[in-house]
Amino acid sequence: MTTNDDWRAERMGDVSDKTVVVTGANSGLGYEAAKTFATHGANVVLACRSVERGVEAGEKIREEAPETRLTVIELDLADLASVQEFAANFRDTHDELHVLCNNAGVMAIPRTETEQGFETQFGVNHLGHFALTGLLLDELRATDGESRVVTQSSGLHESGEIDFDDLQGEQSYDKWDAYGQSKLANVLFAYELQRRLRAAGVEDVASVACHPGYAATNLQQRGPEQEDSTLRLWGMQAANAALAQDAETGALPMLYAATAPDIEGGEYVGPGGFQQMRGHPEKQRSSDRSYDEATAKRLWEVSAELTGVRYGLDAA
Template sequence: MSKWTRDDMPAQRGKVVVVTGANSGLGYEATKTFAEKGATVVLACRSVEKGERAVREIQQSVPDADLDVRECDLASLESVRVFTEAFQEDYDELHVLCNNAGVMAIPRQETRDGFEMQFGVNHLGHFALTGHLLDALHQTEGETRVVTQSSGLHERGRIDFDDLHGEDDYDEWDAYAQSKLANVLFAYEFDRLLDEADIENVLSVACHPGYAATNLQRRGPEQSGSTLRLWMMKVANAVMAQSAAQGALPMLYAATAYDVAGGEYVGPGGFMDMRGSPEKQRSSDRSYDVATAERLWDVSEDLTGVEYDFGVRATLDRDRDR
């Protein structure tokens, strides 16, 4: 098992990084580490107030941190579009996009665009964000990366194309698992399409944090009003979970390690893949289903209205195969 740590992370001075959900948990820890390594980090947050609070906290230990908080609500396609347009007006480069933000096992809700919240935020919001930023990634000199945060629970997931938004039958954990499987399917299909289009400088990588103690686990029990579930989550976090700082390592490894290639999957290599140092792993068999990935991609374009501009070759190849 590798022993990769933050000390092994290459210097990031001169790099521009976007991290979604950067104000807390894994996103906060990743942002702090990118800043320590010299990167300019754009914190894409639903709450600017919480993002600014995170900046103040980071600057206490990294006084020269170059941090820029911007509103980006992944539950709103309009918010995603506005964020990306403003970003591209102010920045000429984008070296790393960390699709990190997410919601987990919450009672059924809908985004502003009518999508089931977990599928809408965890997958469709990031799908739209990445599509809007593809040109910025491609036009940046040198290698750039898109890192999409999944979960070990993606192994439970199935893509229910007949009821993607849980309108007929909703289970909060099944919906979460579906969204996390969608993350991996997206990362792999994105890598394939980049390869078909001969876009060699952009890498698409998937990762998962194992079991890390963050606020993510609390939101479902809090929103459902389940005191028992909230207590059980707190106990499990205290006994079993690794820290958020440790849980952020797979994302940081996927974003910066020299030996990472497109289409790979990174997670902690310790006990049951729930903790430990990051390593390359194999995701679930369903995550490698190309037909499902292609169908999900097409559905995602239709739902978001965001079509990726890969150039002529990828478009022709995709149309020919249909």
């Protein structure tokens, strides 16, 4: 682990020359990250499933940063057609991309399927972001200076396993196992992207993984709400109140991974406090499984086949 003297958002510095995309930017960690980027001068794209909620979030951000440049573009990661449309809209309206924050996600929900028939947690958390990153890779590579892809995982990736025999949970489904699998996929993807970029001689795009620790957001409520379980909802709310840090602090690892000058591709950032659940960001080691290059390569190939998105980057 590498400490950084209690890094805070105030140390992020001026990013007024940067264009940043944040998925899931209308609430929780995504909103806090987008707000911080905006108050530090960045041109921020709020990539949101609901344009209406994205506009509302943008209006709140402008109350703190009246001069900020904000754009809301619809993005539904559960529909690859929407991902394609977002990428096209972004290319039509922006000339560069310095930071892509793959942040949006769902957690521990009953089994449902995306528009293309993928299990929703795997489809949204991993496949949607895999496709999005690939479709924006040319913009990341063409941007002057360094650009970064920051992929949000979870400490629960440590319990995850990639079940290639049942990726979509059709034979057997456990909501927490599916979540762990999707979050492990996030880290495997981040590291494999970094390896492929370097193998291709791309030195000015860095891929980094991060996790927020235990942060209180509406992410924890969606599972109980979809199950119509008042008892579980109360339990989540009580746990959040007793144990979680706020979303503003939970967004710090993503902001650090996106902007800190000492960050290199292939690193993993999370809170450095109690059991890595809270505190200020630091560089950490992810699970042993996340460094399995054979699994990462296979996951990459499967993801490209499922999404139809090819990066043009060979394996290292």
